Amino acid sequence: MSAYLKSHPTHDGFFGPYGGAMLPPPLEPHFAAIREAYGRISKSADFIAELRYIRKHFQGRPTPVSHLKNLSALCGGAQIYAKREDLNHTGAHKLNHCMAEGLLARFMGKTKLMAETGAGQHGVALATAAAYFGMECEIHMGEIDIAKEAPNVTRMKLLGATVVPVGFGGRSLKEAVDSCFQSYLAQADTALFAIGSVVGPHPFPMMVRDFQHVVGVEAREQFLEMTGELPDMVAACVGGGSNAMGIFSGFLDDEVALYGIEPCGTSSKLGDHAATIAYGEDGDIHGFRTMVLKDAEGNPAPVHTVASGLDYPGVGPEHAFLHRSGRVTYTGADDREALAAFFALSRHEGIIPALESAHAVAFAMREAKAHPGKSILVNLSGRGDKDIDYVTQTFGFGETA
Structure with missing residues (x-):
């Protein structure tokens, strides 16, 4: 890994003035557990070997x-x-981090993967990971995007995911994130919110970058x-x-x-x-x-x-x-x-x-x-x-x- 990647972000998740984790108190212990688990698993030879196997023999x-x-x-x-x-x-590139997040969820003892999606590629990738690891999957997607990206909605459902339409606000990606966070609050003990990009509270911007x-x-x-x-x-x-x-x-x-x-x-x-x-x-x-x-x-x-x-x-x-x-x-x-x-x-x-x-x-x-x-x-x-x-x-x- 390059010198830049080793030094960015800081221990508390900042890239200069940007990043960090501003969370409601009920979610703080869950994100702390994700940070701790990722810190352990990312240095594990077993995790790295399994991820490399998946990338070669499953992802292509x-x-x-x-x-x-x-x-x-x-x-x-x-x-x-x-x-x-x-x-x-x-x-798409999304499976690169979704399969790794699935491995992380299994390591943490989670039984469900959940996320937002815009174009549906992250949703399809996460539904694929859930099927591979034998987990439940819940995907939140704005109604506008559901209409535009119908083939991906079909794929998610075929893969066994529950697709939750989001009909408030702009009915697109931001609202899908809002909706998924609300649903995750009640399921954080058993589910991993597998954020679909280099966004969200620390450690996700770092973690998704590393997986990509x-x-x-x-x-x-x-x-x-x-x-x-x-x-x-x-x-x-x-x-x-x-x-x-x-x-x-x-x-x-x-x-x-x-x-x-x-x-x-x-x-x-x-x-x-x-x-x-x-x-x-x-x-x-x-x-x-x-x-x-x-x-x-x-x-x-x-x-x-x-x-x-x-x-x-x-x-x-x-x-x-x-x-x-x-x-x-x-x-x-x-x-x-x-x-x-x-x-x-x-x-x-x-x-x-x-x-x-x-x-x-x-x-x-x-x-x-x-x-x-x-x-x-x-x-x-x-x-x-x-x-x-x-x-x-x-x-x-x-x-x-």
């Missing part, structure tokens, strides 16, 4: 890096590559083997930010430019986007301190993005810290750009990306023209099976892509 890791030759030729300039997390079992670190380790080794050098630029979409921290963590100690791509929605008007770092300010949400999009009353603001997995008014505290320190550059792609990238990657490479991942692809397509002779590695965090009905029914088939 390592996932490859693909040179996107056709897209590179189409854009001109830089050569574009993709880390293919869409080929990870269940179709495999993406960056693999990508770095694979890119060196393919090209003999490191990429010039690495890009990943950022909502909560787990896929981005996964791939960034492999390159933080290198002279590689890192870019987090936020969802700019349809405009810069509050409520029309979910670009937290671009338009947010310091604040608290869901038990930790980070950057937050706020309304006029100072509460988390409503958000919009074509990608359900990015529709969160906060961001992982480590991303807020990396922005503040200047190590990572955060920029954005809007709905129109993401959809154009979705169709372009499908038509020219035979890869249908998740709408979330399409934001990072859009960045690479935009930047390639300005960087001839350079290389851009995109974390293709998930595949777009879950999005095809919504996209084609709402936007057609991208005939001009």
Whole structure:
């Protein structure tokens, strides 16, 4: 593990001024138990060996890096590559931390896994882990996202999960987190709230990053083997930010430019986007301190993005810290750009990306023209099976892509 990862976060879960654990008193002992258990299990040779076995023989890791030759030729300039997390079992990077959280839950004697989900990829991954470990599973999902991501709702139910529709507030990811926390309060003795990104109270931002670190380790080794050098630029979409921290963590100690791509929605008007770092300010949400999009009353603001997995008014505290320190550059792609990238990657490479991942692809397509002779590695965090009905029914088939 790199020098940076060994020193961040602090013992109490802070990345600079961001992070920590602000919990209601009934939950404090449960999160303390999670921290203690993770501290023990993460140094256990037995845990590491079992997780490696699961990743190789169940998840299908390592996932490859693909040179996107056709897209590179189409854009001109830089050569574009993709880390293919869409080929990870269940179709996204989320299983990397869900299987590890399942192992942690078993170690703690828990019998149930529960979580929020936006696009449904975390829900599918956690339901998969629950089935693998023989546990119950409860997934909270906003009604808007249930309608947009129907294939993933079906998958969760087929895997045996109970899907709880969330119909209050904005009926999306923030409310799903609120709902799941309320349900967890009554079940904390027997359940693990397997938070789905690098967000939430300590130790989850650290723990999920560590479990996703495999993406960056693999990508770095694979890119060196393919090209003999490191990429010039690495890009990943950022909502909560787990896929981005996964791939960034492999390159933080290198002279590689890192870019987090936020969802700019349809405009810069509050409520029309979910670009937290671009338009947010310091604040608290869901038990930790980070950057937050706020309304006029100072509460988390409503958000919009074509990608359900990015529709969160906060961001992982480590991303807020990396922005503040200047190590990572955060920029954005809007709905129109993401959809154009979705169709372009499908038509020219035979890869249908998740709408979330399409934001990072859009960045690479935009930047390639300005960087001839350079290389851009995109974390293709998930595949777009879950999005095809919504996209084609709402936007057609991208005939001009």
